[in-house]
Amino acid sequence: MSQTITAAHSAAIDALHAAYLAALDKGDMVAWAATFSLAPEASYFCISTENDRRGLPLALMYDDCRGRIDDRVSFVTKVWVGTYQPYRTRHFIQRLSCESAGNNRYRVTSGFTIMMSAEGGTTAVLTSGEYRDLIEIQGDHAVFCERRAVYDADVLPRYIVFPF
Amino acid sequence: MNAPMTPFAKPWVANPDGYRVPYEVFTDQAYYDQEQEHIFRGETWSFVGLDAELPNKGDFKSTAIGDTPVIVTRDQTGQLHVFKNLCMHRGALLVRESRGNVKSFDCVYHQWSFDLTGALRGVPMRRGVRGEGGMSPAFDMANFGLDALRVEVMNGLIFASFSKSVEPLADYLGEGIVANIQRIFNRPIRIMGDYRQYIHGNWKLYAENTRDPYHGSLLHLFHSTFGLYRATQKGFTYMDPSNRHCLLKATASAAPTSASEDQEVYKDVRSYNTEFHLQDASVLAGRPEFEDRASLVINAIFPNLLIQQIANCLAVRQSITHAPNAFEIVWTLFGYADDDEEMQMIRMKQSNLVGPAGLISMEDGEAIEIVQDAVIRDGKKTSVLAMGGVHAGSVDHMITEGPIIGFWENYARYLKLGDELKK
Ligand code: FES
Numbered sequence A: 001m002s003q004t005i006t007a008a009h010s011a012a013i014d015a016l017h018a019a020y021l022a023a024l025d026k027g028d029m030v031a032w033a034a035t036f037s038l039a040p041e042a043s044y045f046c047i048s049t050e051n052d053r054r055g056l057p058l059a060l061m062y063d064d065c066r067g068r069i070d071d072r073v074s075f076v077t078k079v080w081v082g083t084y085q086p087y088r089t090r091h092f093i094q095r096l097s098c099e100s101a102g103n104n105r106y107r108v109t110s111g112f113t114i115m116m117s118a119e120g121g122t123t124a125v126l127t128s129g130e131y132r133d134l135i136e137i138q139g140d141h142a143v144f145c146e147r148r149a150v151y152d153a154d155v156l157p158r159y160i161v162f163p164f
Numbered sequence B: 001m002n003a004p005m006t007p008f009a010k011p012w013v014a015n016p017d018g019y020r021v022p023y024e025v026f027t028d029q030a031y032y033d034q035e036q037e038h039i040f041r042g043e044t045w046s047f048v049g050l051d052a053e054l055p056n057k058g059d060f061k062s063t064a065i066g067d068t069p070v071i072v073t074r075d076q077t078g079q080l081h082v083f084k085n086l087c088m089h090r091g092a093l094l095v096r097e098s099r100g101n102v103k104s105f106d107c108v109y110h111q112w113s114f115d116l117t118g119a120l121r122g123v124p125m126r127r128g129v130r131g132e133g134g135m136s137p138a139f140d141m142a143n144f145g146l147d148a149l150r151v152e153v154m155n156g157l158i159f160a161s162f163s164k165s166v167e168p169l170a171d172y173l174g175e176g177i178v179a180n181i182q183r184i185f186n187r188p189i190r191i192m193g194d195y196r197q198y199i200h201g202n203w204k205l206y207a208e209n210t211r212d213p214y215h216g217s218l219l220h221l222f223h224s225t226f227g228l229y230r231a232t233q234k235g236f237t238y239m240d241p242s243n244r245h246c247l248l249k250a251t252a253s254a255a256p257t258s259a260s261e262d263q264e265v266y267k268d269v270r271s272y273n274t275e276f277h278l279q280d281a282s283v284l285a286g287r288p289e290f291e292d293r294a295s296l297v298i299n300a301i302f303p304n305l306l307i308q309q310i311a312n313c314l315a316v317r318q319s320i321t322h323a324p325n326a327f328e329i330v331w332t333l334f335g336y337a338d339d340d341e342e343m344q345m346i347r348m349k350q351s352n353l354v355g356p357a358g359l360i361s362m363e364d365g366e367a368i369e370i371v372q373d374a375v376i377r378d379g380k381k382t383s384v385l386a387m388g389g390v391h392a393g394s395v396d397h398m399i400t401e402g403p404i405i406g407f408w409e410n411y412a413r414y415l416k417l418g419d420e421l422k423k
């Protein structure tokens, strides 16, 4: 943990993580997008450990700007409606590191686990992985400037609708 | 488990009202076992990788043909080899890493060492220890090289075969398919990465899915919403002379569709939605790069490969079987080595069209799984393939299930399913 983070900033980062997990665990894509900065360069990447290790750019979800984050909301809530089997998730995270990047920004990493329950089915592990974030404190709350979800599974156990 | 000869007797026939395939082909272990022997280890060529994945001497990757693990490697002279991933001593899996670079393959169990050409080079304690033990004098290391497959490389695509007698790759593919490979693999490629997804369904449901232009504009809402592919677009369905392989091609703007015709075709379809607008249109912003201006090319190659060009999104997809109700898709996306920065970005922006969360491929996984789940207790019931006139072959449109019939006719031929299958 960084030496410079204040209790208020640390609490804001925890609250951001909680808001992110709560949004996805409710399947609320609008709330998911709301955890990201409104700046045009806000980004979300979901990438396999395999590609990440090989230094290859291909990402399961490649939302390299705010517009694509908003479009992902529409894909899930409008375009794909009725085509996928509904499923619920529970995300669990633990913060691993937090370093100041200056200007009220922090580089934060966390481990994550996602449990998945398909409608009418049992609960199983979807995957685990690591979030690598650039988080900015804006006033009394925090937003993601960049979230990079690097998932552990070499082979995903199913098709994926919701972000990790 | 039934021997897969008798159960076929009646339902597997072509009638004027449709070609029928019994659902047990998707669920029965006996069919699965026969497929491994007669298709994946039989008279076919299977895709195992791209030579761009193995640029250096000593590079290897492990993959599978059907469910048989194989190693693909480049030896010290630059030659590519494909071996069964099986130690010649007592059968251990020789390579456990998915990729790497080595000087030799050393089995972890008793340290037998094989060079990159597959020759056995080292057997610890071969002459015994302190004059005791050691291998029998009759043991000749030359007889224990790795099981090598036949290998052919076409424009950087590596194919392998267990068969000594299968026709050369170019003949196996046929001119039209070779032409598409030459069209897409026309210069050195740059690999962007892999997607891997496990599907809880039978691999043949994906073989059907990728030979099925009928579902393209109906299941995939993204296509019809954004016009990447609509049934009213100009397209054609090509099959090679053997009807094993299939090439579906649609052109973006050769015949502009009218809004009113689109509305008529899709009037009963939930997927037609012209009201949707993107905040960031980059996913659709491409650059024409092929002379034929095709916006969509889906080329299924029997038994385990698909080559796709969707706008500027280029990929190969390899199917790996695990069980009657499980297979895996490996997508490898690529561009060209000489792509400028803008083109690399275009391909990255379009890469999310496909893959396990792909805007136009997520639903294929779901479609396969809901069929698998539903047919499991109805083995003697059949599907019906009738769209386009109950026959395989090339046609100058895409409103057909003919390529799927071509797949099943060849499937029956490979599994030697007998006269009861004849029309
Ligand atoms: S099984 Fe490989 S060396 Fe013995």
Ligand SMILES: [Fe+2]
Pocket (backbone or CB within 6 Å): B209, B215, B216, B219, B220, B360, B361, B364
């Ligand atoms: Fe599809």
